Amino acid sequence: MLKNYLLTAWNVFLRRKLFTAINLACIILTLVVLLVVTAMLQEAFYPSGVEHRSNRFLQVHMIEATNEKHTSLSRGPLGYRVIDKYLKPMPGVEMVAAVTGIEPTAVIMNGSSTEVNMRHADAEYWRVLDFKVLAGRVPNEDDVTQGRMVAVLARSMAVKLFGDPAPLGRKIETGGQTFSVIGVVQDALHLNAYADMWVPITTYPNTNYRHQMTGRFFALLLARSPDDLPAIRAEVQRIAARMDFAGDPEFTSGQIWADSKIDMFARSLSSSKESNPDAGALVLGGITFLMFLFMLLPALNLVNLNVGRIMERSTEIGVRKAFGASNGQLAAQLVVENVVLCLAGGAIALALAAGVLWWLEAAGPIPYLRVGINFAVFGWGLLITIVFGVLSGLVPALKMSRLDPVRALKGAA
Amino acid sequence: MIKLDKISKTYHTDKVQTLALKEIDLHVRKSEFVCIMGPSGCGKSTLLNIIGLLDRPGAGNIHIGGLPVQSYKDKHVARLRNDTFGFIFQSFHLINDLRVIDNVELPLLYRSMPGSERRERARAALEKVGLGARMEHYPNQLSGGQQQRVAIARAMVGQPDVLLADEPTGNLDSKMGAEVMDILLKLNEEGTTVVMVTHDEAEARRAHRIVRVFDGQLVA
Numbered sequence: 001m002l003k004n005y006l007l008t009a010w011n012v013f014l015r016r017k018l019f020t021a022i023n024l025a026c027i028i029l030t031l032v033v034l035l036v037v038t039a040m041l042q043e044a045f046y047p048s049g050v051e052h053r054s055n056r057f058l059q060v061h062m063i064e065a066t067n068e069k070h071t072s073l074s075r076g077p078l079g080y081r082v083i084d085k086y087l088k089p090m091p092g093v094e095m096v097a098a099v100t101g102i103e104p105t106a107v108i109m110n111g112s113s114t115e116v117n118m119r120h121a122d123a124e125y126w127r128v129l130d131f132k133v134l135a136g137r138v139p140n141e142d143d144v145t146q147g148r149m150v151a152v153l154a155r156s157m158a159v160k161l162f163g164d165p166a167p168l169g170r171k172i173e174t175g176g177q178t179f180s181v182i183g184v185v186q187d188a189l190h191l192n193a194y195a196d197m198w199v200p201i202t203t204y205p206n207t208n209y210r211h212q213m214t215g216r217f218f219a220l221l222l223a224r225s226p227d228d229l230p231a232i233r234a235e236v237q238r239i240a241a242r243m244d245f246a247g248d249p250e251f252t253s254g255q256i257w258a259d260s261k262i263d264m265f266a267r268s269l270s271s272s273k274e275s276n277p278d279a280g281a282l283v284l285g286g287i288t289f290l291m292f293l294f295m296l297l298p299a300l301n302l303v304n305l306n307v308g309r310i311m312e313r314s315t316e317i318g319v320r321k322a323f324g325a326s327n328g329q330l331a332a333q334l335v336v337e338n339v340v341l342c343l344a345g346g347a348i349a350l351a352l353a354a355g356v357l358w359w360l361e362a363a364g365p366i367p368y369l370r371v372g373i374n375f376a377v378f379g380w381g382l383l384i385t386i387v388f389g390v391l392s393g394l395v396p397a398l399k400m401s402r403l404d405p406v407r408a409l410k411g412a413a
Numbered sequence: 414m415i416k417l418d419k420i421s422k423t424y425h426t427d428k429v430q431t432l433a434l435k436e437i438d439l440h441v442r443k444s445e446f447v448c449i450m451g452p453s454g455c456g457k458s459t460l461l462n463i464i465g466l467l468d469r470p471g472a473g474n475i476h477i478g479g480l481p482v483q484s485y486k487d488k489h490v491a492r493l494r495n496d497t498f499g500f501i502f503q504s505f506h507l508i509n510d511l512r513v514i515d516n517v518e519l520p521l522l523y524r525s526m527p528g529s530e531r532r533e534r535a536r537a538a539l540e541k542v543g544l545g546a547r548m549e550h551y552p553n554q555l556s557g558g559q560q561q562r563v564a565i566a567r568a569m570v571g572q573p574d575v576l577l578a579d580e581p582t583g584n585l586d587s588k589m590g591a592e593v594m595d596i597l598l599k600l601n602e603e604g605t606t607v608v609m610v611t612h613d614e615a616e617a618r619r620a621h622r623i624v625r626v627f628d629g630q631l632v633a
Contacts, residue, residue, distance in 0.1 A: 001522045003528070004511070004518070004519075004522055007510075007511060007515060008508070008510050011510035011511070315506055316508050316510075318506070319506045319507075319508060320519065321467070321494075322465070322467060322494065322498075322500045323494070323495060323499075323500065323519050323520040323523065323567070323571075324491050324494050324495020324496075324520055324523040324524075324571075325491060325523055326491040326523075327487050327488075327491075328488070329491075329523065405468075406462050406467050409502065409506060
């Protein structure tokens with residue numbers, strides 16, 4: 001029976017080339033956008049690459065500091081003191097890393113200046129994240145403790161500065177300091193990893209940073225197991241309540257939150273001060289809902305096109321009914337036809353999406369982006385395609401399968 | 414085989430009610446060849462559609478093979494149509510997107526039957542109507558007479574008890590019409606019950622019995 005359905009579908013598609021082309025274009029465009037967005041979201045939030053342990057780490061990216069009278073409020077990165085005094089000693093974590101946000105700096109090389117995105121990081125940072133080391137090594141505890149003037153470069157920046165993917169031992173001058181390159185790592189776009197150059201935290205020209213409650217640092221809290229994350233969140237809340245701002249000229253208290261990547265995104269959207277473990281799920285639900293809406297529009301268009309297409313085939317439906325097709329069998333046939341069309345569109349869309357992702361990587365509108373069609377994205381694409389096919393085929397199929405056979409045979413649907 | 418008791422049918426539009434059939438009593442016996450005749454619009458096709466369970470009567474009872482079918486749901490009606498009836502239409506109603514052989518296989522698709530058996534039966538049915546060489550053609554590559562013979566093959570491939578033919582020669586010239594009649598008579602001789610709507614008196618005289626409809630009522 002399926003063969004008959006497919007044969008009919010194939011001939012209908014060939015006979016109505018314009019309809020088929022419009023339908024396919026509609027499906028392909030929607031799916032390409034969905035697949036590319038899915039791939040980007042996965043890259044951003046799914047444990048992968050450098051941040052493949054992100055399912056068991058939380059980030060403290062922000063401190064909201066205020067004074068007694070609440071006349072002054074600051075929201076921004078943490079001071080190193082918060083990490084060093086309160087987060088590093090906290091129980092229940094495997095490791096706490098400190099790293100600054102991106103610090104743009106100018107590197108002078110052969111008389112010309114190149115803008116470099118730099119981070120200061122401690123030794124734990126290199127253990128929480130899993131950089132692929134392409135040459136040399138990354139800083140260790142000793143380098144950090146001793147304040148050695150060493151640097152790690154991302155591969156693209158190594159090539160850009162030195163024309164050499166492994167410029168080990170070469171010198172970099174920036175901000176009046178000279179660093180020696182000890183390692184090169186693979187480019188990474190991930191939230192906590194993106195940078196062109198990393199140097200030890202202890203290479204700041206002075207130690208003022210060690211006494212600040214607000215500053216330029218982020219903390220990464222690595223749990224022993226994903227199951228420990230709720231307890232770590234709660235502990236961070238307790239720590240926030242007892243943080244001591246003594247000596248700070250401006251602030252007297254502050255609030256910090258330990259968030260997963262998606263929670264952090266949710267917090268940035270909502271500006272919420274609460275520690276809500278469901279926020280990430282809500283954001284994902286919202287994204288899914290938006291994707292569904294995005295899919296619904298072409299689906300409605302397809303429903304409309306399909307009703308017109310199937311109306312033309314009312315005689316066929318009448319004949320099939322006369323020879324024993326039940327309403328359910330007819331609905332199934334029409335849905336199968338639509339799913340076949342959508343799967344064909346899905347296959348083309350997957351190829352096109354792979355092309356778009358390749359272009360996004362190769363042409364470099366987003367630096368260090370590493371995305372591709374992987375099995376998870378492919379699975380989503382397939383699921384989306386089938387949902388799409390069923391959505392756009394079911395309504396007209398049900399409508400047409402219930403046609404009165406006498407009217408259908410007269411072509412008077 | 415088929416028994417209609419006091420069958421009535423009224424069509425409703427926004428403002429007008431049209432009485433298509435009024436208290437029809439009809440009994441068609443097994444292996445009988447019955448012709449339904451009457452002027453255009455008298456209710457012949459409506460009667461045929463009700464016999465074939467394509468349409469539901471407004472009142473009255475239908476018995477097929479001794480069983481009342483009035484209360485049957487869609488699935489059971491579909492099953493009964495598939496097992497019991499074969500339809501032949503004036504306009505052939507072949508599916509132009511399918512090859513001749515696939516058109517003929519159609520009734521068997523709705524039975525649990527292996528594909529090879531379906532193909533074999535469809536082949537045999539086409540050979541029986543003299544179109545064994547046209548199996549791979551599409552309907553629009555055939556003449557009107559050939560298309561109607563394909564339609565007959567499709568109607569008989571499931572070996573139904575009853576063939577219902579609605580003016581099967583109406584769109585054919587006299588030679589092709591005669592060929593189609595010969596096939597129907599042969600099938601009837603082999604035991605298939607045939608109920609045929611026609612305007613042609615000569616054709617009707619070849620049947621066992623003529624039923625005349627006028628203004629929705631049987632008159633003879």
